Amino acid sequence: MSTAIAPPAIPAATELKVVKDATCTFCGCVCDDMELTVEGNTITKAKNACVLGKAWFLNHHAEERPVATIEGQPATFEQAVERAAQILTNATFPITYGLSDTTCEAQRVAVAISDWIGGTVDTTTSVCHGPSGMAFQGVGEVTCTLGEVKNRADFIIFWGGNPAESHPRHFTKYSLMPKGEFLPNGRKDRTAVLIDVRKTKSARAADIFLQIKPRSDFELAWAMRGIAAGVEIDPDIEKVTGISLDVLKDVVAQMKQAKFGVILFGMGLTMTRGKHINSEAVLALARDMNKYTRFTAKPMRGHGNVTGADNVVTWQTGYPFGVNLNRGYPRFNPGEFTTSDVLARGEADAAMIIASDPMSNFSQPARDHLRSIPSVVLDPKLSDTAKVATVAFTTSVYGINTPGTVYRMDDVPISLRPAFDSPYPSDLEVLKAIEKRVKEILQARS
Amino acid sequence: MPEQFILIPGRTSRQGTSLNEGKSTAEYQNEIGTLQVCVEDMQRLGLTEGDRVRLWNDVGDVTVPCKPAPRDELPAGLLFISYGDISSRLMGGETHCSGMPDSKGIDVYLEKVS
Numbered sequence: 001m002s003t004a005i006a007p008p009a010i011p012a013a014t015e016l017k018v019v020k021d022a023t024c025t026f027c028g029c030v031c032d033d034m035e036l037t038v039e040g041n042t043i044t045k046a047k048n049a050c051v052l053g054k055a056w057f058l059n060h061h062a063e064e065r066p067v068a069t070i071e072g073q074p075a076t077f078e079q080a081v082e083r084a085a086q087i088l089t090n091a092t093f094p095i096t097y098g099l100s101d102t103t104c105e106a107q108r109v110a111v112a113i114s115d116w117i118g119g120t121v122d123t124t125t126s127v128c129h130g131p132s133g134m135a136f137q138g139v140g141e142v143t144c145t146l147g148e149v150k151n152r153a154d155f156i157i158f159w160g161g162n163p164a165e166s167h168p169r170h171f172t173k174y175s176l177m178p179k180g181e182f183l184p185n186g187r188k189d190r191t192a193v194l195i196d197v198r199k200t201k202s203a204r205a206a207d208i209f210l211q212i213k214p215r216s217d218f219e220l221a222w223a224m225r226g227i228a229a230g231v232e233i234d235p236d237i238e239k240v241t242g243i244s245l246d247v248l249k250d251v252v253a254q255m256k257q258a259k260f261g262v263i264l265f266g267m268g269l270t271m272t273r274g275k276h277i278n279s280e281a282v283l284a285l286a287r288d289m290n291k292y293t294r295f296t297a298k299p300m301r302g303h304g305n306v307t308g309a310d311n312v313v314t315w316q317t318g319y320p321f322g323v324n325l326n327r328g329y330p331r332f333n334p335g336e337f338t339t340s341d342v343l344a345r346g347e348a349d350a351a352m353i354i355a356s357d358p359m360s361n362f363s364q365p366a367r368d369h370l371r372s373i374p375s376v377v378l379d380p381k382l383s384d385t386a387k388v389a390t391v392a393f394t395t396s397v398y399g400i401n402t403p404g405t406v407y408r409m410d411d412v413p414i415s416l417r418p419a420f421d422s423p424y425p426s427d428l429e430v431l432k433a434i435e436k437r438v439k440e441i442l443q444a445r446s
Numbered sequence: 447m448p449e450q451f452i453l454i455p456g457r458t459s460r461q462g463t464s465l466n467e468g469k470s471t472a473e474y475q476n477e478i479g480t481l482q483v484c485v486e487d488m489q490r491l492g493l494t495e496g497d498r499v500r501l502w503n504d505v506g507d508v509t510v511p512c513k514p515a516p517r518d519e520l521p522a523g524l525l526f527i528s529y530g531d532i533s534s535r536l537m538g539g540e541t542h543c544s545g546m547p548d549s550k551g552i553d554v555y556l557e558k559v560s
Contacts, residue, residue, distance in 0.1 A: 026462070055463035126545035134544065165459040197454060197551075198526065199519050214452045214524065214551045268456075271549035275542070302457075322545050338545030345539075360469060360531050363539040363547050364506060383469070384531075 005074045007064045008423035022417045024049055025101070025304030025399035026056035028409035029167050029174070038419045043400070050168035057400065065382065065394045067424060077425065077433070084376040084391045085437035091350035093326070094119035097339040098356030100306035103404025103416070106427035107312040110354055113435050116442060118326045123309040124356055125321040126338040128267065129299040131276035133310065133320045134334055138276070139284045144262060144296040145410045151180035155258030157193040159282060160217060161266020161300045164201040171205055175264065191254060195220070196268060208251065213242040218274045221281035225288050227252045261295040267302070301409035304399065308407035343369045351375040354427055359384035378427050393430045396422030404428070448557040449491070453501065453525045454550050455533035478530030481512040484520040488512070491558060498559040503552065506535040509559055525556070
């Protein structure tokens, strides 16, 4: 790795090339049918990409920043690794956070470092579908892949999400529009329901729109479970949820008549009061419907490899997020070991943030504490979090510069085909160097 | 006279595209810093597009410009803002043992800034 302090030289522009079957890692759809036209160090066309994917590919250029900074001053890679390792090994309650916008290969090294230093490892899942992860443990997940949705799902419920804006290709590539093996007429063979508090752009794509009252998702799902089971439901459910009992009975009847149903649920459930209980109700509804037909449920995931983060942290610790390794074995306890809480309560005395920007979206007490402790930040951009870091590494971009593995929102692993080289190291290279130095320091102390 | 509303922070397409251009860009800052109010509430409160309103609760206090929500996207009593720095200032640190703060469905007071 370079020992220079100045920004690394950006490789000279080379000939035009086309990268086929590249993967977009902007959102959890992880569409792997991109055709990228690359001119030197710039992607000039992104065929098949949605509006978000185009913005992702076309706006990434090699930035002229130092490979690393220490307290805001340019530093060599080696100096930054040394300082990062010192911070992490001198802390008594360090926390590792982020990881949803990097490769599985980098994620597993981040978990290893957390284990070496007896720290806590948490991912952006905890402020995404972490509550759904808790619900999986409560009631299980009747699951499926998006391939099954495409080929089989004739009844699709989108609940608490707005795919038209957050996952623009979901309708056309995976769920509503495509012709499938058992749905030869595509959209005509499917019934789509949207359940949300807002009449979003996604409502235009639905056959049935249920505009529910805010914070009534649990009550709605529980009433639907009751209707499905033949329990008499009080018509006053309309006062609570905004949806009449007759409409609910009709939707449940249609769910029973479906050949293959799926509920695709978003953060309207997990970020709203009730959180894991909301997800649990929807997962239980899907489970119950299997008495009558085949019915599944999947969370709609936001970041490109947040699903990979869940998988990797689970392989390595047995739990998906919010894992403390301080006692030499993993302990899982959302609320106790999740980053938002650990920071807001002022507990962590050091942090390593990878590919995430909590300084721009955490609660104010959490931001205030993160600003006050030593931190190591890995990010391709000068994020608000990188700006307050003690040690900041400029990294290459996964999927655009860096190969590796990511998981689609349905837990299907997909390989990355990078478009052009970056002068900056990957998250994996930085983390491996930190891990090596951490092990040396700990060995010397023992 | 302040009125109580429920604030829904959420993702938008424009937020996603401008995010890639940079969080410091005017477009991103404009997107995450503009409150959407339903037309009915705009008229009732005497608000026009661009008017600044103060939003606050027991956690935070922000002042932002407002604009009418597209078509019939929002019912009366509900506000929308693109998820980001501004919305997070109204979000508390309490997660009720879930790890997740109340990030949607936040109770707020609203009043026009004269």
